[in-house]
Amino acid sequence: MIDEIPVEYTGARSVGGPLLIVQDVSGVGWDEDATITLDTGEQRHGVVLDVSDDLAVVQVFEGTSGISLDKVRVAFSGTPMRVPVGPQWLGRVCNGRGEPIDGGPPVRGDHLVAVNGVPINPAARQLPRDPIVTGISAIDGLTTLVRGQKLPIFSVGGLPHLELAAQIAAQARVADGAFQIVFAAMGVTHADADATRDVLEERSESGDLALFINTASDPVVERVLTPRLALTVAEHLAFERGGHVLVLMCDMTSYAEAVREVSAARGEVPGRQGYPGYLFSDLASLYERCGRLQVSPGSLTQIPVLTMPAGDITHPVPDLTGYITEGQIVLSQEMQSRNVYPPFDALSSLSRLMRHGVGRDLTRADHMAVSGQVYAALSHARQVRELTDLVGESGLGEGDRAYLRFADALETGFVNQGRSEGRSIDDSLERAWTALTLLPVGDLSRLDPDDLARHLALQLPASEAAP
Amino acid sequence: MSGAPAALASGTVRRVNGPVVDVVGLDGVAMFDVVAIGEAGLAGEIVSIDGDVATAQVYEYDGGVAPGDRVTSRGEQLSITLGPGLLGHVFDGILRPLEPEVVWLAAGRSDNPAADTTRHFTPAASVGEHLTGGALLGRVTEGEHFEHRVLVPPGIEGILTQLAPESDARADQPIARVGDVDVSMSHRWPVRVPRPARARDREPRLLRTGQRVLDLLYPIVRGSSASVPGGFGTGKTLLQQQIAKWCDAEVIVYVGCGERGNEMIDVLDDLAQLSDPRTGGPLRERTVCIANTSNMPVMAREASIYTGVAVAEYFRDMGYDVVVIADSTSRWAEALREFASRTNQLPAEEGYPATLASALAAFYERAGSFTTLGGSRGSVTIIGAVSPPGGDLTEPVTAQTRRFVRCVWSLDRDLAYARHYPAVSWNESFSRDSDAIAGVRSAAGDTQWAERRALALALLAEAERLESLVELVGAAALPDRQRVMLRSAKLLKESVLQQDAMSDADAYCGEAKQQALLEMILAIHERFLELVDHGVSAERLDELDLARVSAARESGGAEDVAAVTAIRDSALATLKAIG
C-alpha cells in the first residue's frame, strides 16, 4: 500500500528467535504486514502473530540477527501481507521472498493479493479431471496426475526426489490450453539449487515457469512464506487467467520445520515430535489452494515433495500430508539400491483421482485396466517373492516364476527411465503391456481379450527368440 | 418474549491471537453467546469467561482486528435457522449457505439464508386446538417428494388461534399463532442444545447400509452410533459416502469437517446424479450438506458437528430416520485442542483439553431413536470418522470415541494396502447392536442369521491364525483341513466382504443378495470340509477354478439373487462331481 503513510515505531521490547515484540503500538491488527528497518537501513518483512493491548508480536521472515532493540524501526501496513501477481513472474528466478536472483529488476505485477489466500467455496469447485502428462512412465501409467489434484511425493533423504520434481517441472505438459509451472524450493543446498536451475532453464526461458528458491543458508522462517508466495502467483495464473498451472513444492519437511521453529519461539504447547497442534490446518491452508472452479477454465495442481525423517511414514509431516492430499507417490530406498530411477514404490503409491484423468478420450481406453492389472500382478509378485525367501526359487511353480520375471521386466522396462527422458502415454502403456504379456494368460482377467490377443501376437517373435 | 429487548452488551478487544480474541467490558455476557467483532462484525462465540475477560472463538478470518476494536453481543447463543430449504443445499459450519456462485469465502459474509423464497404451505391443524411443541401445523413439499412437516417449535404451547390457509408463504413470516406466540415455518435453535423428545425408543430397527461387511458382520440399528477409525487412505470417506448414498434412512446430514474441498464436490455431484431407489428423485434431495473444509476457519469446524446434529434432530422431530455422517471428528477435536492451546488451558492427553472425553460423550449421546414431542418415531444415527495420527489406534480421540459408540468399523492399513476395500478389519471392529439385530431378523423369519454371522467370523478368525502359521512354515506344511479353511476364507473375503465402491453393479448390495452370497460361501466351505474328510486332497481343491464365485457379487443387479443362486448351484455341482 502506498496511499497511506504508516506509523513507524522506534525500538522494540524484546527480540528472540524469529520474533520481535514491539510495544506501545495502537491500532495494529492481527496478521498485519510489517516492515522492519534496521539501523543499517536494511529492510525486512514481518507479520503480526499476536497483538495484546499495546504489544505486537512480529514474526520476521529474514530472521532477527543484527536487530538492536533501541534502533530498530517497525512500520505496520494496515493490511495483510500482499504480493504482486501477474504473468511477470514467469521466466523469473527469485529467492524465497520473491526478490529476483536472476539479475533482473524487481517483479511488478498487475495488482496486489494477500499471500495467505482466501478459502475456495467447496460448492464452487469442479471435480478435478483430465490428466497432466509428466512423461514419467510410473506416474503417468500407474498414479496419473489429474488437473486440480494434490499428489505428494514421499521420499527419504538421499533419494533423487528433487531431481524427479525438476524433471517433472521440465517436461510435464497438457494436451490443450496454456500450461505453466511454479516451482518453490525450500531449504535446498546451493548445489541442488544450481542443478535445479539448470534443468529448468529451458522452460524458464520460454516464459512458462516461475522459480522461487530458498536455500539451506537462507533465513529459515522465510520458508513459511515461500510456498504461500508460489501459490498466490499460481492461483492468479490458474483462476484469473485460466491457465493450467502445476506447482511443485520441495521440501515440505523443511517448511514444517520452520513452522515448528516459530511455534517453539512462541512457547506453544508442542504436539507430536515438537510440531504444533495446528500443523494439520497449516498444511491444509497450503494444500487446499488447488483444484478447479466452475467459473474458470484453469486448474491448479500441486506436487508437494517431502522427506520422511528416518523413512518413517507415520512422522507428522508425511502423515498429516497424507491426510490432506489425494494419494501419494512413494519413493523407496530399496528401489534406489537396485539402481532404478525413479525409485518408485508402486504398491505404496496411489492416485486417488486417477479414474477422472484416464480413459478413452483422455489417455487411452485400456489405461485403467492396464494399471489395475499391473497392481494386481505386483501384489501377487510380492507374495511370491516372500515365498521365495522361504522355499527358494526352485520350489516355485512355473506360474509363480512368471510373476518374478514380470516384476523384473516392469522395473527395468517401465519404471526405470532416463533423467531427461520424457515418455508419451502410449510409450508408457506399451511398456507395461510388454511386462504383462510375461504372465500366464489365464491370470490377465482385467484386460480386454482383444487387446490382449493383439499384444500377445506382438510379443510372439520376441518370446520365440528367447531360449 | 415480551417487553423491549435489553440493550446488548458491548466491549472492546484486548488481544487477538489467531482465531482467539479476548474481550473486556462485555457486561453480563454468558457462555456460548454470539458476538460481533470489529467493523466487519465478524461472528464469534464466547467459550470462556474469566473475571472481566471473555474469550471468543471467531468463525472467520480475523486479520486486521486490533486491540480497542468494538465487540457487541448479539444476545443469543450460537443458533441456526431451521425450516424448509435445507435439503439439497450446502452450508458452512454455522449453517450459512454456500451458493456455488460465490467462489471465494471472504470474511464477513451474511448469515441470513435467503428468506424471500416462498413455500407452498398446506395446513394440517384446526384453529381452536390446544397444541404443544412438536404438534403438526401443516406441510410443505420439498423437491419432488419430501414431506416437510411444519411443527410447533419445542417450548411453545397454547390454543391455535390463527392458521394460514393453503398458500405460498415466506418461511420467516408467521403462518400460525399458538397461545400468544406467532409461529412461522422456520425457527432459531441453539446448536449446542439437544432438541427435546418425549422418550427414548427401545425397539431395535435395522439400518441397512447396503455395504455387505457392515450389514452382515457389524450391523447397526437406527439411532445407534458408529466410529470409523483408520489411517489416511484406508477408505473412511468412501465408506461414509457409500452409506450416505445407499443406506435406507430418509434424511442424510453429511458434515465435511476439516476435510477436502474436492471430496465435497465429488459427493455433491454423485448425489445429484444418483436416484433414490425409494422415491426415484435424486439422492441429493434427501441430503443436507455441511461443508467446513480444512482451509475454512478452524473454529467453525468446531461448531460444524453440532450444527449437523441439530439439523438432524430437526428432521427427527418430524418423524424421520436421519443419519449424520461426520468426516472427520478428529478435525473437530483438533479445533478444540487449538483453542485450548491458544488460551493456555492445561492440556490433558497429547495436548487435548481435559474436556475431550465429556464432549465426545455428549455428542454421541445425541444419537438415538425417540418418540418425538409430536408422538411419532424418529431417529438420529451418528457415524463419525476418526483420523488417528500415524494410524495409532491408542491415541486419545480414537480411544475415547470407542467408549461412547455402539459400533466400531475399524479400517486396516494392511487391508487397504492389499486393495481389499472396504478395509473393515475383523480384529478391531465390533457391533454392540448385533444381538438386537439377530432378534429382529429371527422375528422376521430368518432364524439362521446369527449363526451365519458367527460361522463367518469364526472362519475369518481361524484363517487369521493359520495365516500367521503359514508365514512361518509355508502353506504346504498345513494339514488339508486347514488348507481348505484358508481357501474358504479367501473366497469369503473376495466374494462377500470386498465391495467395489467404483463399480455400478457392486457399490450397493440388496439385503437378499447379501444373504445369498454369504450362504453360497458357507455352503461351499461345508462341502470343502466334507471332501477333505473323504480324502480329497487340498491341492486338488486349490486347483479348482472358482473365479465365477469370486465375481458373483458383480453379477446381475444389486437385488439379483437368482444370478448368485445359479453360480452357487454350478459351483456345488462341480464339487459334487469330485466327491
Ligand SMILES: Nc1ncnc2c1ncn2[C@@H]1O[C@H](COP(=O)(O)OP(=O)(O)OP(=O)(O)O)[C@@H](O)[C@H]1O
Ligand atoms: N470401497 C472401495 N472401493 C474401491 N476403492 C476404494 C474403496 N475404499 C477406498 N478405496 C480407495 O482408497 C482411496 C482412499 O479412500 P478414502 O478417501 O475413503 O480414504 P480416507 O480413509 O478417507 O483417507 P483420508 O483420511 O486421507 O481422508 C480411494 O480414493 C480409493 O482409491
Ligand SMILES: [Mg+2]
Ligand atoms: Mg477421508
